[in-house]
Amino acid sequence: MSTNTLALPDVTASDQALRRFLHGLPGVDPVGLEARAASLGTRSIKTTAKAYAIDLAISMIDLTTLEGADTPGKVRSLAAKAMRPDPTDRDTPATAAVCVYPDMVATAKETLKGSGVKVASVATAFPAGRAALDVKLADVRDAVAAGADEIDMVIDRGAFLAGKYLKVYDEIRAVKDASGSARLKVIFETGELSTYDNIRRASWLGMIAGADFIKTSTGKVAVNATPSNTLLMLEAVRDFRQQTGVQVGVKPAGGIRTTKDAIKFLVLVNETVGADWLDNHWFRFGASSLLNDLLMQRQKLATGRYSGPDYVTVD
Template sequence: MTATTTSAGSGLSEVARSEATLRTFLHGLPGVDQIGAEQRAAMLGTRSIKTSAKAWAIDLAIRMVDLTTLEGADTPGKVRALCAKARRPDPADPGCPTVAAVCVYPSMVPTAAAALAGSGIHLASVATAFPSGQAPLEVKLADTAAAVAAGADEIDMVINRGMFLAGRYSEVYDEIVAVKQACGNAHLKVILETGELVTYDNVRRASWLAMIAGADFIKTSTGKVPIAATLPVTLIMLEAVRDFRAATGRQIGVKPAGGIRNTKDAIKFLVTVNETAGEDWLHPDWFRFGASTLLNDLLMQRTKLTTGVYSGPDYFTVD
């Protein structure tokens, strides 16, 4: 195992010194009450939002979007169009906020970097053999370094779930530490692929493992498996970042991704953020939505609130 190079902060500096200490810590975390977590998430999802608060929430959600295209058929033209939409989500309304970031494959980073130049919008790239995470470490590090060199200032890495589920926590930890180092000044989002982790207890363990290893964000999903971001899973991850900050003083972001397609659902997530982690996380620096179709629904609802006219889905570009 790598010597302790974690940036987790005080109180956890010795956790990763060996496989035994790491396993003891992760399996010593409080177990998740599955029924309790699901009931609380369901209750938070029923909160009503008044019109003025809804307008604020929609603008905040737009600012939190990582506008994403991760398809084998991606082309430079498609990426440039996505970047144009990121810069000006609603061409008819210059007051509409921009999104937080554009997320693309490493091969598309140079195109996106040129298209986003001077905008202040972050450029994220999936790396480390996305979406499987099944590649030698040297390949993952080369993938990361190439994306950063081309202009990415955020890297979304995916953990090797097979390694994690086999209980090889030290190896997962070492990979995250190595990728974090390869990121240089770029922020690292660690994708847990929670739909493949089987249990909520594993989601909690993987969240803490990623944070101890130096993640700047923890992210639910790749969007490439049937079960992606859910409210209960996001609640558990928000509890983890809240408790991690209490233990270390270091704040970590959370990014649900996959399956969040409409304004109603996005607002449910924002309520969950506020009620679980607190207002400090209600900012694009600390909470993101990995999405593509979500943005259009947010724009349609925003237009309805500001003009009283509901625009159809064909009013905005389809990503």
């Protein structure tokens, strides 16, 4: 199943209809959700499966630089690492994408040309999302015009928390239209949504509005991706596909730093939504520091020893 289109149009007829639908979703049992996430995190992964999981996780990374001090040279270096994460081992898979600010898209696109690695760009006044809609849409159009394959947008959390769900829906739809053929990842900033019920509502709101991916976080706040909030979003995409026939991807971002962490998330995917999502077209990690640990663990499996942090490049 490919690009999401507007689903359940009757629930978006008015603010009241959308509110009734979102508040009519089943409530989340926090204790049960966290217990299931913790239980799945204890699964033991043996050597052969671990090697497969490491390569899969590498292929799912959106290698990211989102700093005010970003330069074309830094972006070219990051793009080179995305294409060849381990220059000494050609069997190491490339990452899924390189994610940059809109003004760096052209540099990333030129460097990655012909590699198959996608260029993703944060837009819509990332990370706060506090800008007028026309400014946000101009941000998106600039990124797409420069060659972005994917757009990562942030929702207006203030509007969402104030219950202005139709405003958030309309904004996502407008960004979706401005994105053209680029796939749209909708970031909720789950650490600011306060409750699991809100995360479930945001997940459905994003999917109804046309998100190709739903994403936990910007990585710029204290609480980012967790096994529990990611499990909740995986359940949402599973239920959404059952109801609409449309498949939507999931991207946990921020705070995933070790191979052990990544494997826990892959177990969540396998046990919750199954093999259909175990592919970088449907699941991503927004976690640049994770790549170095994956490369060191991969080298250990191959040689029996750790190469140490000097073995990999520092981003």
